[in-house]
Amino acid sequence: MTTASDVRHEENESTSSRLAINRLGMWLFILSESMLFGGLLMVRFSILGTFTHEELSQITGLIITAILLLSSFTAYRAERSMGSGDVANTKRYLMYTLGLGAIFTAGVAFEWYEALGVFPPSTPFGSVFFTMTGLHAFHVIGGLVIIAIVYGRVRRNDFTSSDPWPVEASVKYWHFVDVVWVFFYPALYLIS
Amino acid sequence: MTENVPLAEAPTSEGMGIGARVILVLAALTVIEYLIAVAKPPGQIGMIFVIALSKAVLIVIYFMHVRQIWRGNHA
Numbered sequence: 566m567t568t569a570s571d572v573r574h575e576e577n578e579s580t581s582s583r584l585a586i587n588r589l590g591m592w593l594f595i596l597s598e599s600m601l602f603g604g605l606l607m608v609r610f611s612i613l614g615t616f617t618h619e620e621l622s623q624i625t626g627l628i629i630t631a632i633l634l635l636s637s638f639t640a641y642r643a644e645r646s647m648g649s650g651d652v653a654n655t656k657r658y659l660m661y662t663l664g665l666g667a668i669f670t671a672g673v674a675f676e677w678y679e680a681l682g683v684f685p686p687s688t689p690f691g692s693v694f695f696t697m698t699g700l701h702a703f704h705v706i707g708g709l710v711i712i713a714i715v716y717g718r719v720r721r722n723d724f725t726s727s728d729p730w731p732v733e734a735s736v737k738y739w740h741f742v743d744v745v746w747v748f749f750y751p752a753l754y755l756i757s
Numbered sequence: 758m759t760e761n762v763p764l765a766e767a768p769t770s771e772g773m774g775i776g777a778r779v780i781l782v783l784a785a786l787t788v789i790e791y792l793i794a795v796a797k798p799p800g801q802i803g804m805i806f807v808i809a810l811s812k813a814v815l816i817v818i819y820f821m822h823v824r825q826i827w828r829g830n831h832a
Contacts, residue, residue, distance in 0.1 A: 588826060623791070623794075627791055634780065634787065637780070637783075637816060637820055640820075641776045641819075642776065645776070740816055740817075740820045741821070744813045744821075747812045748809050751790060751794070751805045751806070751809050755791065756794070756805060
């Protein structure tokens with residue numbers, strides 16, 4: 566005879582198994598994206614060697630890197646808050662992440678504005694710089710859209726601590742975007 | 758009606774502390790990376806690469822919880 570406890574146990578097992586499959590799928594997606602960004606890094610070194618343009622603003626690069634790292638921390642806090650059912654903090658940290666991501670994007674736009682006059686995309690360094698930062702910024706904007714959608718649904722109480730996957734997935738994607746920048750920042754700004 | 762069972766790790770004070778420590782280490786490594794690039798010591802490319810790799814590993818382990826793939830929710 567099946568008891569209510571057995572039904573609950575089966576439901577929890579089914580949810581856990583679905584979550585495990587979701588996570589594996591997300592990691593496979595991240596792995597495939599890594600191939601793309603890894604290829605870009607290879608292109609950067611094969612075309613330019615260790616050359617870096619002296620006119621590139623080191624301070625801007627450092628500031629936007631710090632902002633993106635900080636946004637990873639706020640995203641981490643959002644995920645943790647969701648895990649414990651703390652909706653207020655989840656919303657707060659998702660909003661911080663959105664704000665920091667928007668500042669990062671504005672920083673890249675400012676960098677582009679400055680760079681266009683110094684090394685346009687028609688130059689070897691310009692083509693590598695605009696391709697790498699452009700593709701990364703595109704992913705950042707995509708991440709912002711996803712987090713904004715998740716934020717809206719958290720506000721409507723669509724997710725609970727028993728179904729944290731949408732928040733977790735969007736946060737994982739955001740961390741991945743951060744990891745890519747961890748390699749792009751030294752490759753474009755620091756190595757010379 | 759089923760109970761809400763938290764599937765993600767609960768934000769214990771230890772969990773929060775780990776996140777704060779990781780972000781501090783990431784910030785310190787970024788500053789070191791920047792200073793190496795400014796000072797340009799011999800072997801700077803190797804040093805910068807190792808630091809970047811360390812930062813990525815920290816994010817993947819502590820923020821992205823890669824260990825959940827094989828350890829479930831206890832990672």
